[in-house]
């Protein structure tokens with residue numbers, strides 16, 4: 001991580017933990033918003049007007065948080081407006097790196113070797129982890145946001161004047177229910193799998209893994225329409241999907257979330273495939289990056305060996321990509 005703008009050598013991908021050995025995720029630090037007219041959003045400063053060709057999204061295809069912003073970019077028709085740069089899936093001792101793996105890009109703007117160089121470019125005294133996603137403003141050459149939940153919301157609303165007639169992923173009448181379900185899915189599942197995987201005590205793992213499967217069981221019972229809120233696709237579906245699609249390939253093995261697989265849940269399996277087949281979504285899922293990335297986490301997999309399967313996920317991806 002960076003401390004006062006300098007990369008520290010004792011970096012490791014297991015983030016902070018509490019006194020019971022529970023995994024603790026850091027709070028994001030660039031919290032500005034792109035808005036239709038450049039006025040300030042709910043947090044941060046203004047000056048980030050929605051314009052074609054001005055912004056770039058730095059992502060890792062292993063990362064569920066980055067992937068939710070990539071899916072929103074597709075569903076909202078922003079491919080030609082917001083550029084994307086994909087980092088190397090394999091974490092290095094300096095965090096995310098550019099290039100060197102099929103499907104990974106060089107940094108087209110600054111020729112940076114590592115993502116942390118962009119963080120110090122935006123803030124020379126930055127202290128914190130250099131995480132993806134990172135939304136970058138090419139005009140002012142600085143960071144807009146590194147909080148995926150907020151990037152998802154900006155993509156939903158800021159560009160509506162430029163790309164109209166796209167589904168509203170956060171409709172006002174559902175907002176309180178979306179917020180409530182997001183919080184449960186985040187804690188039980190999106191972050192729950194990380195709490196299981198990065199637990200450093202048996203008790204912390206037991207608590208986390210129970211929470212993960214309690215949440216999956218509840219979602220399986222709840223799903224009786226095409227999407228979580230019935231006929232309408234919302235951001236909550238995107239937030240759930242990114243964890244489901246990584247589950248059997250990475251979390252089941254590496255994170256020891258192995259009580260059941262998503263394939264053992266009939267409704268969740270069908271739901272996962274339904275979202276995977278929405279136009280553009282399968283292009284955001286790269287199984288090679290997901291497996292190479294997660295299994296490169298040395299603290300959990302010291303040999304770095306990447307498992308061959310699972311066959312059912314490989315097959316599902318082949319079918320979805322056609």
Ligand SMILES: N[C@@H](CCC(=O)N[C@@H](CS)C(=O)NCC(=O)O)C(=O)O
Pocket residue numbers: 013015025026027028060062063064065066095129130131132133146147148149
């Ligand atoms: N709150 C952030 C979390 C992002 C995050 O934790 N990203 C991970 C990858 S999945 C990361 O970049 N980790 C590198 C690190 O922690 O140094 C968000 O949702 O945008």
